[in-house]
């Protein structure tokens with residue numbers, strides 16, 4: 080139990096009559112890569128917002144490093160060591176790449192010179208060294224997503240919540256993203272990735288948590304999850320799941 | 331930045347030398363008003379420009395500075411320089427009291443709330459007998475000296491005092507811009523939620539920016555009271571003054587260090603001259619002129635006149 084860095088315990092979030100997260104529970108060990116998947120509208124981003132306290136959960140608890148964080152605010156969460164990105168890119172539009180990273184780096188380096196030095200290091204990790212002085216908006220969307228990860232990384236997180244960082248990337252870029260995620264783990268960061276890109280998340284995740292209509296419908300290793308009835312049903316519909324079931328029975 | 335520093339020093343030297351060649355009190359007066367507005371507009375720019383929280387209530391700090399100094403001087407014989415300090419303290423207090431609830435409001439609600447606060451201040455001071463109500467306060471005529479902050483034979487000492495205040499404001503603004511605070515303010519302006527996700531306590535930094543803004547405006551209030559030696563609510567906390575501070579920054583370049591300075595040197599002389607030469611039959615002509623100015627800037631130089639000087643390097 081003590082190695083659980085993040086515990087999501089019966090978290091519920093409602094928007095009016097809609098329950099976007101219904102009693103969701105799972106826990107994450109330090110150094111793991113967790114994939115959070117599910118069809119659009121399943122409640123993945125909402126769960127990220129609950130963990131990072133952009134939303135306050137209506138029920139349940141979230142525990143980080145043994146401390147309950149359910150009712151804190153986003154800035155405290157970041158300072159405690161949970162960094163998150165957004166599904167829709169949110170780089171600072173009027174700043175260049177270096178300045179974007181510096182905003183993150185300032186958290187642990189109050190002096191401008193130190194923040195800049197740290198940001199240049201971070202830029203190296205994220206392959207931005209030759210783009211430091213470009214406006215963030217002049218980057219491609221995939222670069223902007225990477226910049227967002229870089230800027231969160233610069234705050235020095237222990238856990239990173241990355242919302243669809245691979246969406247819209249080509250095969251080559253997905254490969255680079257995967258390498259980047261592995262590199263972050265090597266640096267001791269625990270990662271939770273919301274992904275639709277299965278070839279990106281499946282090979283690297285230790286475990287996958289599947290949401291559908293706000294509920295957790297499955298959890299397990301990538302192999303277990305892709306063969307799970309409920310998961311197949313959620314993604315391909317009841318009909319397909321039935322047909323598939325019959326087929327396997329005949330075989 | 332090297333080049334910028336050179337231009338800045340050159341400009342300040344010219345300003346410092348002007349009284350040596352131009353003794354004309356009218357020119358002197360216009361330049362004093364220009365520098366005073368430049369100082370206040372730099373203050374406005376810290377909260378309205380860098381942090382993007384548009385305030386239409388900054389004149390309230392001007393009023394607090396002027397009234398605090400005047401009341402302490404008239405009723406308690408406190409030296410105006412100390413009065414200036416007291417004014418700053420009260421102005422920061424007001425900034426905190428107004429900012430704490432208002433910064434929770436999103437979007438343009440802060441701007442609207444500041445209008446309300448400014449207007450409430452006018453109503454209070456117009457009806458408050460202790461501070462002279464609508465009549466206002468006359469400063470006692472003291473022997474002229476730097477210590478007394480009063481000069482009767484020449485405007486030139488006032489000129490140098492306000493020049494020093496302007497340099498102080500530019501220095502403060504520069505330090506803000508180059509430090510973590512400045513970066514954070516720009517981040518907050520750009521995307522408040524993004525800023526929060528990176529650990530920035532946006533409430534706190536907006537309060538700091540508003541307080542700095544309050545101080546830079548408040549010292550001008552003290553200066554104005556000592557310069558004119560007579561204050562009343564509509565000369566010290568009028569909504570129009572708050573709007574002018576915003577327009578000056580807009581003309582010069584919002585969120586840029588020298589934007590407000592450039593804006594003030596274009597706007598204030600124009601205003602003063604139209605007022606003097608068109609007199610009372612020209613009522614409202616000044617408004618037409620500056621409306622045109624704002625429209626022209628909006629069309630051709632949306633980043634402000636500052637962009638004329640900076641050629642590409644942002």
Ligand SMILES: Nc1ncnc2c1ncn2[C@@H]1O[C@H](COP(=O)(O)OP(=O)(O)O)[C@@H](O)[C@H]1O
Nearest residue numbers: 094097099117118119120121122123124125126
């Ligand atoms: N702020 C909100 N207000 C109202 N409904 C919301 C809000 N955020 C998300 N929802 C709803 O909650 C459900 C889950 O959304 P979301 O968490 O974004 O799904 P996912 O990220 O899995 O695609 C959706 O039906 C969405 O419309």
Ligand SMILES: [Mg+2]
Nearest residue numbers: 123124125166
């Ligand atoms: Mg989502």
